[in-house]
Amino acid sequence: MNVEVYSWEKIIEEGKARIIIPDPALFTRSDGKYEPAWAPVFYNPLMKLNRDLTVIITRTMYPSGGFFVEALGGSGVRGARLGVEAGMEGIINDVDPIAHYYIRRNIILNGLENRLEAYMHEANSLLNSLTFTGVFIDYIDLDPYGSPIPFIDSAVKPLAKKALLGVTATDTGPLTCSHPRKMLRRYGVRCTDVDFSKELGLRVLIYNLVYRASGQDVALYPILSYSYKYYYRVFFKTIRSSQACYELLEQCRGYIWYCRDNLARDYIREPGEIPRFSCRDPVVLGPLWICSIGDYGFTEDILSRGYEDIYRDGVEFVRSIRSDYLVNTPYYRYDMLFGRFKKNMPPIREFIDRIRDYGYKAYRSHFDPRGVKTDAPYEVLVEVVNAF
Numbered sequence: 001m002n003v004e005v006y007s008w009e010k011i012i013e014e015g016k017a018r019i020i021i022p023d024p025a026l027f028t029r030s031d032g033k034y035e036p037a038w039a040p041v042f043y044n045p046l047m048k049l050n051r052d053l054t055v056i057i058t059r060t061m062y063p064s065g066g067f068f069v070e071a072l073g074g075s076g077v078r079g080a081r082l083g084v085e086a087g088m089e090g091i092i093n094d095v096d097p098i099a100h101y102y103i104r105r106n107i108i109l110n111g112l113e114n115r116l117e118a119y120m121h122e123a124n125s126l127l128n129s130l131t132f133t134g135v136f137i138d139y140i141d142l143d144p145y146g147s148p149i150p151f152i153d154s155a156v157k158p159l160a161k162k163a164l165l166g167v168t169a170t171d172t173g174p175l176t177c178s179h180p181r182k183m184l185r186r187y188g189v190r191c192t193d194v195d196f197s198k199e200l201g202l203r204v205l206i207y208n209l210v211y212r213a214s215g216q217d218v219a220l221y222p223i224l225s226y227s228y229k230y231y232y233r234v235f236f237k238t239i240r241s242s243q244a245c246y247e248l249l250e251q252c253r254g255y256i257w258y259c260r261d262n263l264a265r266d267y268i269r270e271p272g273e274i275p276r277f278s279c280r281d282p283v284v285l286g287p288l289w290i291c292s293i294g295d296y297g298f299t300e301d302i303l304s305r306g307y308e309d310i311y312r313d314g315v316e317f318v319r320s321i322r323s324d325y326l327v328n329t330p331y332y333r334y335d336m337l338f339g340r341f342k343k344n345m346p347p348i349r350e351f352i353d354r355i356r357d358y359g360y361k362a363y364r365s366h367f368d369p370r371g372v373k374t375d376a377p378y379e380v381l382v383e384v385v386n387a388f
């Protein structure tokens with residue numbers, strides 16, 4: 001069916017989908033940069049990587065398609081891509097009538113009327129009511145403005161017994177402790193400045209989502225998560241099982257102690273377990289997620305599928321983040337470590353090689369260009385630094 005495209009609109013291509021959006025040229029700042037929040041319907045080209053990964057992961061998990069709900073749909077670009085590129089059926093929802101209008105037209109533009117439906121509900125009320133329909137949902141996507149916390153309780157309810165959940169959080173200010181009061185209010189953590197603030201934020205986010213879902217007997221396992229520019233993204237495999245929830249929290253809920261003066265840190269299960277030798281004035285942060293933030297095996301699976309031809313950036317990105325899943329200790333800012341010991345900083349590669357010479361794992365971290373992930377005990381790290 002034909003869709004009329006007006007003079008103030010444009011058709012853009014993303015992945016294999018075509019999307020009508022209000023002409024970006026009408027919503028640019030004085031420096032010529034497009035400002036998605038000014039447009040009557042939200043389409044952010046900077047989130048293409050986020051959507052590429054959504055397609056890659058749903059295709060990997062559901063090679064013969066499945067049923068999805070995109071609760072916060074905006075222009076409908078993500079849902080349309082799931083329809084066209086992942087062969088899925090589903091619902092694209094948005095409470096805003098203008099967004100709904102674009103979603104409807106974008107479904108038609110891509111010839112997906114038989115597989116996708118546009119809904120116009122408040123996301124929580126839609127997700128809550130879907131719980132009782134008997135529809136098994138394989139994938140739910142939460143892509144809100146800001147924090148996903150207002151939506152997580154209802155999002156886990158309609159998921160099938162085994163399913164997939166994708167969550168974006170753009171409230172990186174509170175999560176990285178730039179707004180400590182908001183961090184406490186929203187995520188229950190009294191935070192302080194740390195050299196691994198980006199990883200702290202992701203671990204606090206993952207824990208909060210897992211904890212709230214487990215209250216409804218849905219266990220969330222992070223299979224791929226990352227920090228990118230101004231947002232976090234986490235994909236979880238989900239299982240409805242009270243026993244799995246108990247085991248997950250028993251194993252993966254914890255705290256981290258941290259010494260501001262010498263950058264020593266480690267995970268503990270309870271706040272009282274800080275070792276006496278740590279430093280003069282350690283701080284304890286948490287509760288947070290103390291297990292791996294992703295599944296290395298799952299990334300192997302993605303990389304073995306030959307997606308490079310279509311999703312080169314997405315595949316490259318997966319390759320660049322997955323070493324963060326091999327070492328659990330939060331990354332050290334190596335510039336701060338060398339500063340602390342008043343040593344001249346070698347090139348980061350040399351530092352990493354030297355740690356490896358001692359027989360430990362060491363990698364660059366996707367969180368920070370100055371970040372080094374290593375499982376070397378703190379004392380070994382100090383020895384390596386002092387040997388330069």
Ligand SMILES: C[S@@+](CC[C@H](N)C(=O)[O-])C[C@H]1O[C@@H](n2cnc3c(N)ncnc32)[C@H](O)[C@@H]1O
Nearest residue numbers: 042072073074078094095096122123143144145
């Ligand atoms: C960040 S945009 C979504 C972008 C989209 N997922 C994408 O990939 O381009 C967030 C959307 O959520 C919608 N929204 C905000 N609060 C909502 C709610 N409570 N229920 C349903 N939609 C909501 C907004 O209208 C907006 O279109």
